[in-house]
Amino acid sequence: TQLLEQSPQFLSIQEGENLTVYCNSSSVFSSLQWYRQEPGEGPVLLVTVVTGGEVKKLKRLTFQFGDARKDSSLHITAAQPGDTGLYLCAGANYGGSQGNLIFGKGTKLSVKP
Amino acid sequence: ETGVTQTPRHLVMGMTNKKSLKCEQHLGHNAMYWYKQSAKKPLELMFVYNFKEQTENNSVPSRFSPECPNSSHLFLHLHTLQPEDSALYLCASRQGGGNEQFFGPGTRLTVL
Numbered sequence: 347t348q349l350l351e352q353s354p355q356f357l358s359i360q361e362g363e364n365l366t367v368y369c370n371s372s373s374v375f376s377s378l379q380w381y382r383q384e385p386g387e388g389p390v391l392l393v394t395v396v397t398g399g400e401v402k403k404l405k406r407l408t409f410q411f412g413d414a415r416k417d418s419s420l421h422i423t424a425a426q427p428g429d430t431g432l433y434l435c436a437g438a439n440y441g442g443s444q445g446n447l448i449f450g451k452g453t454k455l456s457v458k459p
Numbered sequence: 460e461t462g463v464t465q466t467p468r469h470l471v472m473g474m475t476n477k478k479s480l481k482c483e484q485h486l487g488h489n490a491m492y493w494y495k496q497s498a499k500k501p502l503e504l505m506f507v508y509n510f511k512e513q514t515e516n517n518s519v520p521s522r523f524s525p526e527c528p529n530s531s532h533l534f535l536h537l538h539t540l541q542p543e544d545s546a547l548y549l550c551a552s553r554q555g556g557g558n559e560q561f562f563g564p565g566t567r568l569t570v571l
Contacts, residue, residue, distance in 0.1 A: 350501075377558050388463070388549050388562030389502075434502070438558035445490055445553050446515070447560060449502040 348373040350437055352450035360458055362424050367453045369435035370417045376438050379417045379447070380409055383432040425457045461485055463563035465550050471569045472540065480535040480566045482550030490553040491533040492560065493525060497546045508533060508556070540570045 351370045359365055365406040369378070377396045381389035393402050394413035395418060402409045406429075408421040422429055432454050463484045469497050485490060493505040507515035508527040522544075524536040533550055547567050551560040 379559060381562075386463075386565075386567065388551075388564045391559055391561065394559055394570045400496075436502075445555075445558055446504065446507065447558070447562075451499070 348448050349440055350398070350435055350448055350450035352433075352435060352453050353370060354453060356454050358456040359425055361427060363457075365422050365425060367420045367455070368369050368417070369419070369450055371437060371438070371448075372416065373439060373448075374415045376415075376450075378411055378415075378438070379421075379436045380418070380420055381434040381436065383452070384414065384430075386447065389432075389434055391409075396416055408452070422455075425455075427457045430455055430457050463550060463552055463561055465548075465563035465566050468564060469567045469569075471571065472537070473571050474540060474542070476540075477536070478536040478539065480548055480550075480558060480568075482533040482535075482563055484531055484533075484550075484552035484561070484563075486552055486554070486561060488552035488554045488561070489530045490555060491527060491530070492534055492551040492553070493533065493548045494549040494551065496549055496565070502549070506535075537568075540568075542570050544568065545570045 349380045353368045379394045380392045381391040393409045398413045398415045400411045406423045432452045434452045466481045491508045495503045504517045505519045506525045511527050525533040547565045549565045550563040553560045
């Protein structure tokens, strides 16, 4: 069974701090996606990474896909209260059903003003 | 309407009730999904439909019955649910050939 482990599970920081969230697996994924989910809403896609070693930036968010396509990280610079939410990583696997995703449990981020 | 919509947003039902959740996608996608999201658990895939055909049933109890009349609409019919079925039910859609899924806002279901 493929699993995606996210860490930390919870993170509470002050506005302006930097943080990194990790998503790790022993399995190789063809692509990996990051979502942010706010309370009472569905996950919103932030980015998809496809190539091993790929780095993508979305304003203050930097996403990296591991060289071996087994892990990924999300780094937020100068966090803002608006960054608060549940961050989910999801991997698309080579061997499974096309288009189906494996989700991590998520990292719940709270940014205090 | 744009994206993926779900109704109702909140639902409270007794264990003997029958209710239905509705999902509609306005993205022209041809795959649709039902997920269950409970506290402290990863998103659980329930059902997958491709071009209106069910391609995956992830060992979901028969008290959950999906229906996909066309590529834009997906229903989840509920009957004789249990309190442990209380959760956020999320619908998602995907364009064939891609891996990115787009989610609706979910239905918060409470079973009394």
